[in-house]
Amino acid sequence: MYVAAKGGERAIQQAEQLFRELNGTFDATFVRLIERHMPYLIDRVMGEGSLYAPELAALALAQTGGDLYEAVLLLRAYRSTQPRLAYAEPLDEAHTFTVRRISAAFKDIPGGQYLGPTLDYSHRLLHLDVLDGRDSAPASPDGATGDPIDKTGAADLPFDPHPPALTDWHRRYGLLAPLPDLPPHDPASVPDVTRDPIHFPAPRAHRLQSLARADTGGVLALGYASMRGYGMIHPTVNEVRLGYADVRLRHPVSGALFSAGRVRVCQGEVVTPAGSGSDAHPSTNGAAPPAALNPGFTATIGWNEVKVIAGAMLDLEMEAANAHPAHREEFVLYHTEAVEASGFCIHFKLPHYVTFNSSLDAIRRAYAAVQQAEPQ
Amino acid sequence: MAVPLMSPQEERNHVTFTALMRALSHPGREQRLPDTGLAAFVAIGDALVDLETSYYTPHDALAAALVRTGARFLSPLQARYQFYPQLHDQHLDHLRVAPTGDYVAPEDSATLVVGCVIGSGPAVELRGPGIRSAIEVRIDGLPAAFWSLRAGTLRYPLGWDVFLVAGDRVIGLPRTTRVEMIE
Amino acid sequence: MTLAELARPAQDYSYAFLDEFAKREVRRRILKAIAIPGHQVPYASRELPIARGWGTGGLQVTLSIAGPHDIVKVIDQGADDSVNAVNLRRFIARMTGVATTSDAQLATIIQSRHRITEERLREGQVLVLQVPDPEPLRAVEPNISLAREMHADADYALMWLGLYEQVVRFGTFMTGASYPVVVHQRYLMSPSPIPRWDTPMLHQAAHLTLLSAGREKRLYAVPPYTDVRPIEFEDVFFQVENQQGRICEQSGAVNKFMNEIPQPDGSMCYQASDTGYVEKLVRRARGEPVAIGATYYDDDGTFYHPGYLKEQEPDHR
Structure with missing residues (x-):
């Protein structure tokens, strides 16, 4: 019986010891190996953990034996111990080194499409020969070796790592509503989902922040429901972008902007023709002529294309006037919170015998009341 | 792993907060702050405000001390934490417009920290949550209109909450406390 | 923050795990919660090294109010020794250096999941209730x-x-x-999943109760000496769980909240769920000197506020 006995502390220690014995020990070298060789896993843990710290994410994965939800929780808990010292400047294209940028909307786009590092068009075959001791490096087309640029061959056009946003082009030609003309934002006044619980309808900042740190699987499940036909929109991927963004801060004394480092980021953008299906969007721009397209957007730290595409679709769905219950804002944002959902799920393992006893009492009382009421 | 220790500043914040929590839990009962005089106001400021909230005070030296917290200095119309080491008649207009929250979020309201003299002056009788039946306290050094202004501003659950500070003593006066003047 | 503070020896964690900003935020919310009894105050709710839904709400409150001189008792279902209670208690002790106890009389802070102690809490004690769903x-x-x-x-x-x-x-x-109550004649409040037996203990209590839901990011309070009334009709009354005829097999206690332990032969045996109280009864029976406080319900099952619990006419039972 796991409640009883004075051995609670001993039980916990022994359970943890069993876990360690079963799963092996790890050291700093192993953590570095994970960090170097599992970047997409690291990105996912950092994204859902809301903390850009590849080394700590690798440590979290090592420590939990790869249990993703546990690793995310470790990172979030560590995050709670870190004070907020400054607010960074907003990220923009000009300060992001883009390595991958694709659009499904057009054959080519201003600034060009870059396939970048991806396995999208590779055959998903297990490299079984690695198990026989061969190197995993893919054979290059011409068998050449050398630096990675040489391996991929020279591009036809000069590579611009800072292409403009495709939506800028849409806006210039009236396909998207112009951005609202807002004064420069005090970063401290942006609603922050790690500080204020969400109220609905959520401020845009809260929605995007929630999606950025949402559970990838949860966002995919709800997003997929939309794609499969429960949604009312039929979007097109306007732009998916992966890159390294400068984290720019203002020096507290001189006020000068400086880069504190680069982080991996990605963003997904989908568009849908305005008024398509039954998704008549509530007009947000008053007298302005109706735009042709409505946009949906999600961005996150780390590279996680599934999440930003599914998230962008959900962003659009949440705007729809009569969204499916599973695509309403409150439903989506509450139920894709990785740490809350996984934590609450496993809390059902805790004893509940007091509450269970209490409901038994209510049932017995009702049963007695029924017997009493029956004619003798 | 060694148990983490409080820094002296953290300890001061903790002692101050504990006094405030007890003061609000037992309105009318004096609690002791770790500092006295203006430093008591600074201690309350340090314990409660930082760059995620806002403050107001008409007192220049106190304003200068609270800048260090990183909190935003806002007008009495907006500031969540307002410090009046000496509440003069002209400040009553500030209190009249201080945030009282709205019905969805009555907690979005001001907390007023007000200097006074405890133990002399007019007697008031307090009733409400935190008080077993009634408690009588004597408070001096406030504008005569303070109590009627408080009663007029309060629309429970809307209202502001008050800490009355005298030297190193503090009394809590949450919005739930009913105040009756004793002649 | 001063240079001297930055320069002091590095620690693995801040005092009480949460950094000073996080604690200050929780403290600000606690004060507002006390000022508006029963009203759910939203708060940031930082993640802790304990899974969400396992008491992180209560834990954040405890960590924000505890100091090195506090004495903390942690219970789950009334038990001090369940693994979950042990786990929370050792985390609190490890991060704050507080002393711990199973004796409700000695504790300054009692963090609990699903129960209130049978012994009456007194002025100055803080009861921190973990809340899974704050919304009644x-x-x-x-x-x-x-x-x-x-x-x-x-x-x-x-x-x-x-x-x-x-x-x-x-x-x-x-x-x-989780029987809903009305606090200070204004807010409908979930008292957390305490059994109905415990609900009356919140009414005009000497101690402060802080309730906190980490996952749902809401905290609320019942100050001392505050009206807490279960919702009921003029002719159909709120009833606590029937404990009559149950005798604790460990301590002989009667008219306390009992755990039902099913036996192989289909019968039930009973144990009082408040293990700290049982421990003291057992020690007293052995002749050890032990201070046992007055309980909310006496051995006849009478609640200490006369008239608060109303006897239901038999035809409604």
Whole structure:
């Protein structure tokens, strides 16, 4: 019986010891190996953990034996111990080194499409020969070796790592509503989902922040429901972008902007023709002529294309006037919170015998009341 | 792993907060702050405000001390934490417009920290949550209109909450406390 | 923050794990919660090294109010020794250096999941209740935005309707634990999943109760000496769980909240769920000197506030 006995502390220690014995020990070298060789896993843990710290994410994965939800929780808990010292400047294209940028909307786009590092068009075959001791490096087309640029061959056009946003082009030609003309934002006044619980309808900042740190699987499940036909929109991927963004801060004394480092980021953008299906969007721009397209957007730290595409679709769905219950804002944002959902799920393992006893009492009382009421 | 220790500043914040929590839990009962005089106001400021909230005070030296917290200095119309080491008649207009929250979020309201003299002056009788039946306290050094202004501003659950500070003593006066003047 | 503070020896963690900003935020919310009894105050709710839903709400409150001189008791289902209680208690002790106890009389802070102690708490003690779902209206209004508006308007008609339907269908109230209460004649509040046996203990209590839901990011309070009334009708009353005829097999205690332990032969045996109290009864029976406080219910099952619990006419039982 796991409640009883004075051995609670001993039980916990022994359970943890069993876990360690079963799963092996790890050291700093192993953590570095994970960090170097599992970047997409690291990105996912950092994204859902809301903390850009590849080394700590690798440590979290090592420590939990790869249990993703546990690793995310470790990172979030560590995050709670870190004070907020400054607010960074907003990220923009000009300060992001883009390595991958694709659009499904057009054959080519201003600034060009870059396939970048991806396995999208590779055959998903297990490299079984690695198990026989061969190197995993893919054979290059011409068998050449050398630096990675040489391996991929020279591009036809000069590579611009800072292409403009495709939506800028849409806006210039009236396909998207112009951005609202807002004064420069005090970063401290942006609603922050790690500080204020969400109220609905959520401020845009809260929605995007929630999606950025949402559970990838949860966002995919709800997003997929939309794609499969429960949604009312039929979007097109306007732009998916992966890159390294400068984290720019203002020096507290001189006020000068400086880069504190680069982080991996990605963003997904989908568009849908305005008024398509039954998704008549509530007009947000008053007298302005109706735009042709409505946009949906999600961005996150780390590279996680599934999440930003599914998230962008959900962003659009949440705007729809009569969204499916599973695509309403409150439903989506509450139920894709990785740490809350996984934590609450496993809390059902805790004893509940007091509450269970209490409901038994209510049932017995009702049963007695029924017997009493029956004619003798 | 060694148990983490409080820094002296953290300890001061903790002692101050504990006094405030007890003061609000037992309105009318004096609690002791770790500092006295203006430093008591600074201690309350340090314990409660930082760059995620806002403050107001008409007192220049106190304003200068609270800048260090990183909190935003806002007008009495907006500031969540307002410090009046000496509440003069002209400040009553500030209190009249201080945030009282709205019905969805009555907690979005001001907390007023007000200097006074405890133990002399007019007697008031307090009733409400935190008080077993009634408690009588004597408070001096406030504008005569303070109590009627408080009663007029309060629309429970809307209202502001008050800490009355005298030297190193503090009394809590949450919005739930009913105040009756004793002649 | 001063240079001297930055320069002091590095620690693995801040005092009480949460950094000073996080604690200050929780403290600000606690003060507002005390000023508006029963009203759910939203707060940031940082993640802790304990899974969400396992007491992180209560833990954040405890960590924000505890100092090195506090004495902390942690219980789950009334038990000090369940692994979950042990785990939370050792985390609190490890991060704050507080002393720990199983004796409700000695504790300055009692963090609990699903129970209040049988011994009466006194002035100055703080009871921290872990809350899975802070919203008493959830059963009648799952949409949190609408529920907030209902609280704003003090519009609890749906709740009363639900209660009425229970009486019509079942002849009695069907709510088990988490029986909703009205606090200070204004806010409908979930007392957390404490059994109905414990609900009256919140009424005009000497101690401060802080309730906190980490996952749902809400905290609320019942100050000392505050009215807490379960919702009931003029002719159908709130009833606590029936403990009559149950004797604790460990301590001989009667008229306390009992765990039912099913036996292989189909019968039940009973143990008082408050293990700290049982421990003291057992020690006293052995002749050891031990201070046992007055209890909320006496051995005849009479609650200490006369008239608070009303006897139901037999035809409604």
